[in-house]
Amino acid sequence: MSTILHITASIRDGESVSRSLGTKLVENLAAKQDAEVVTRDLAKNEIPFIDAERFAANLAPYADRSPEQHELAKVADELIEELKAADTIVFSVPVYNFAVPATVKAWADLVARAGTTFRYTENGAEGLLTGKKAYIAIASGGTPIGSEIDFMSPWLKFFLGFLGITDVEMVAADGIRGEGGEEKIAEAHEEVERLAA
Numbered sequence: 216m217s218t219i220l221h222i223t224a225s226i227r228d229g230e231s232v233s234r235s236l237g238t239k240l241v242e243n244l245a246a247k248q249d250a251e252v253v254t255r256d257l258a259k260n261e262i263p264f265i266d267a268e269r270f271a272a273n274l275a276p277y278a279d280r281s282p283e284q285h286e287l288a289k290v291a292d293e294l295i296e297e298l299k300a301a302d303t304i305v306f307s308v309p310v311y312n313f314a315v316p317a318t319v320k321a322w323a324d325l326v327a328r329a330g331t332t333f334r335y336t337e338n339g340a341e342g343l344l345t346g347k348k349a350y351i352a353i354a355s356g357g358t359p360i361g362s363e364i365d366f367m368s369p370w371l372k373f374f375l376g377f378l379g380i381t382d383v384e385m386v387a388a389d390g391i392r393g394e395g396g397e398e399k400i401a402e403a404h405e406e407v408e409r410l411a412a
Contacts, residue, residue, distance in 0.1 A: 217250040220301035224257045224316045225309045225354070232354035232388050236403055237307025240350055240386070243411030244303060253297055257318035263290060264317075265324040273328055291325040298326055303348045304380070306371065310355040310389075314366045323374055332378050342379025349375050350410065351385045352403075356392035360385070384410055 221241045225231035245252050263269065272284035273291045280288065298304070308319060326332055333342050351371060353360055360368050372383050388403035390396070 217248050217302040218300055219245055219248070219250045219252045219303045219305060220297055221252060221254045221305045221307065222257065222319075222322070223254065223307040224319050225307065226258045226316075227309075228258075231307070231309065232391060232400055232403075233307040233309045233352055236352035236354065236386060236388060236407055237305050237350075239404060240352055240407045240411055241305050243408070244305070247411060248303075250303070253301070255294070255297060255322075257316070257322055262294075262318050262321045262325065264321050273325065291328065294322060294326050295328060295331060298332070298344060298378075301347065304350070304375075306349070306351045308351060308353055308367065308371065310353065310358045310360075310365070310367045313358055313364050315371060319371070327374075327378070340377060342377055342381075345379040345381075347380045347382070349380050349383045351383065352407070353385060353387040353389065354391060354403075355387065355389040357390060360387040360389040386410060 219241055221237060223234050223237060225234050228234070241252055244250065269287045272280060272287035275284050275288070308315060329335060332344055333340050351368065353368060358365055358367075368385060368387070372385070375381070375383055386403055386406045388400045391399050
C-alpha cells in the first residue's frame with residue numbers, strides 16, 4: 216500500500232480554499248491508489264522555529280545526542296520520517312504576503328537535514344528523497360501565481376527539488392478575492408480532477 220502525506224498550512228480551516236483543493240486531490244489520489252493518508256496540519260501542530268540549540272540537535276548523529284538533544288530533535292525526526300515514508304506528498308498552501316506561511320518555512324528548516332534528506336558532494340548539494348511525486352495546491356487572494364511577485368510557488372518547488380523531489384505539479388486558485396473569484400476556484404477544482412485522473 217502506498218502512502219500520501221497531506222501537508223496543510225492555512226489558518227482558515229473549513230473556509231480554506233487551498234485546504235479544500237488539496238483535500239479533494241488527496242481523496243481522489245487515495246481512491247485511485249488505494250493509499251493510506253497521513254495528514255500534517257502545520258497550522259495546528261505547533262511546529263517550532265529553528266534556533267541554535269535545535270539546529271545543533273538536528274545535526275547531531277542519533278547515537279551521539281544528549282537526552283536534551285533527543286528531545287529537541289524529536290519533532291524534526293517525526294517530520295522527516297513522515298516525509299521519507301510518503302510516496303506522494305500533497306501540499307495545501309495559501310499565499311501569505313507573497314510567500315509561504317511561516318509554518319511552512321519552519322517545517323522546511325526542520326526537514327532539511329544534511330546526511331538524511333540531502334547531502335553535500337563535491338558537485339554541490341544532492342537531494343536524497345528521490346522517487347516521490349508532489350503536488351502543490353495553492354490559493355491566493357491577490358498574488359498571481361507564476362508572476363514576479365509570487366515568491367511562494369518557486370521557492371517551495373525549489374526546496375522540494377533540493378531534497379530530491381523533482382516531480383512536482385501545481386494547481387492554483389489565484390486572485391480569488393477579485394472579480395471572478397468563484398469561477399477561478401471552480402476552475403482549480405476541475406484541474407484537480409484532471410491531475411488525479
